[in-house]
Amino acid sequence: MKIFIFLFMIIVLTSLIILESNNLQISEKEDIKIFKNELKNWANEIYLNIQQITGQTIRMDWLP
Numbered sequence: 001m002k003i004f005i006f007l008f009m010i011i012v013l014t015s016l017i018i019l020e021s022n023n024l025q026i027s028e029k030e031d032i033k034i035f036k037n038e039l040k041n042w043a044n045e046i047y048l049n050i051q052q053i054t055g056q057t058i059r060m061d062w063l064p
Contacts, residue, residue, distance in 0.1 A: 014042060 024031040
């Protein structure tokens with residue numbers, strides 16, 4: 001349950017940062033499209049970073 005709350009908080013904070021940094025208003029359709037695109041790009045970057053870290057971790061020599 002704590003993980004879901006933590007993830008929800010991260011998504012809310014990220015949404016607020018995207019809205020504030022791009023000066024978007026949720027009441028306008030065009031701004032909603034921009035917001036969705038920015039949020040999708042953010043999630044994609046997170047996915048790619050996790051994928052890269054995992055790949056590097058797998059390739060490491062873990063035996064002494």
